[in-house]
Amino acid sequence: MGIEHVSGKNKGTIMLYALSTCGWCNKTKELLREIGVEFDYVYVDLIEGKEQDDAMNTVERFNPSGSFPTLVINNKKSIVGFKEQEIREVFR
Amino acid sequence: MTLIEIKPEDVVATYHILQKEATEGGYRMNPDAEFTKNLVSGLMKNEQRYGYRACPCRLASGKNELDLDIICPCDYRDPDLNDFGACYCALYVSDEIANGRKAVAPVPERRPPRAERGNLAVKQTFSLSSSPVAALAFPVWRCKVCGYLCARDQPPGICPICKVTKERFERFM
Numbered sequence: 016m017g018i019e020h021v022s023g024k025n026k027g028t029i030m031l032y033a034l035s036t037c038g039w040c041n042k043t044k045e046l047l048r049e050i051g052v053e054f055d056y057v058y059v060d061l062i063e064g065k066e067q068d069d070a071m072n073t074v075e076r077f078n079p080s081g082s083f084p085t086l087v088i089n090n091k092k093s094i095v096g097f098k099e100q101e102i103r104e105v106f107r
Numbered sequence: 108m109t110l111i112e113i114k115p116e117d118v119v120a121t122y123h124i125l126q127k128e129a130t131e132g133g134y135r136m137n138p139d140a141e142f143t144k145n146l147v148s149g150l151m152k153n154e155q156r157y158g159y160r161a162c163p164c165r166l167a168s169g170k171n172e173l174d175l176d177i178i179c180p181c182d183y184r185d186p187d188l189n190d191f192g193a194c195y196c197a198l199y200v201s202d203e204i205a206n207g208r209k210a211v212a213p214v215p216e217r218r219p220p221r222a223e224r225g226n227l228a229v230k231q232t233f234s235l236s237s238s239p240v241a242a243l244a245f246p247v248w249r250c251k252v253c254g255y256l257c258a259r260d261q262p263p264g265i266c267p268i269c270k271v272t273k274e275r276f277e278r279f280m
Contacts, residue, residue, distance in 0.1 A: 036149025
């Protein structure tokens with residue numbers, strides 16, 4: 016399992032780093048679906064080896080604690096955790 | 108990595124056991140049953156793929172000794188309950204949240220980042236030479252998860268309060 020695509024309104028490059036077992040990651044993914052933006056997501060616990068290492072390095076670049084969910088917007092900004100209001104604001 | 112599916116009835120059974128253990132130890136589980144059962148299912152998936160119940164909201168390494176601090180209940184549960192009213196994944200919550208008087212909010216990650224974790228063991232080693240207690244009949248062991256103390260030759264196999272295993276104890280005195 017690698018990167019999954021969800022189609023919707025284009026609001027830039029949106030990448031969600033998540034864990035398949037995490038409740039907050041799931042809520043974040045569902046919120047993005049509800050807002051209706053186009054995004055990609057990857058379950059970092061379901062990838063292995065170098066692929067997982069690369070994903071973790073990217074997560075840590077935007078979020079030094081390396082926690083999930085980490086939402087990366089346009090390769091510049093990140094939102095860490097299920098911050099509903101902040102996510103809604105960004106995609107208004 | 109193959110996808111692991113856990114049977115709904117197994118999730119419910121584990122959910123009830125965890126709830127009973129939590130209540131007996133003075134802890135509360137998240138009242139949102141659907142959310143909580145998903146977390147329990149995550150714990151069970153982690154138990155199958157790693158061999159232990161690593162936190163469903165953290166990436167486990169798959170190496171037991173590197174993940175001891177995030178085996179549920181994690182070392183960070185009690186401080187997070189004190190400061191935020193919920194543990195990191197929100198499986199355990201405060202009375203206020205359990206009774207519906209307050210909503211659960213995201214908890215910031217307290218676990219040190221990957222690069223700093225190596226120093227953790229060194230930092231946590233208790234310096235017995237600096238102990239003010241000159242001679243004890245028994246060493247005192249402290250559960251790193253719930254703070255339970257006991258004076259005996261070895262820590263208990265299972266913590267009587269929070270049910271974590273012996274490896275989660277540290278020498279306290």
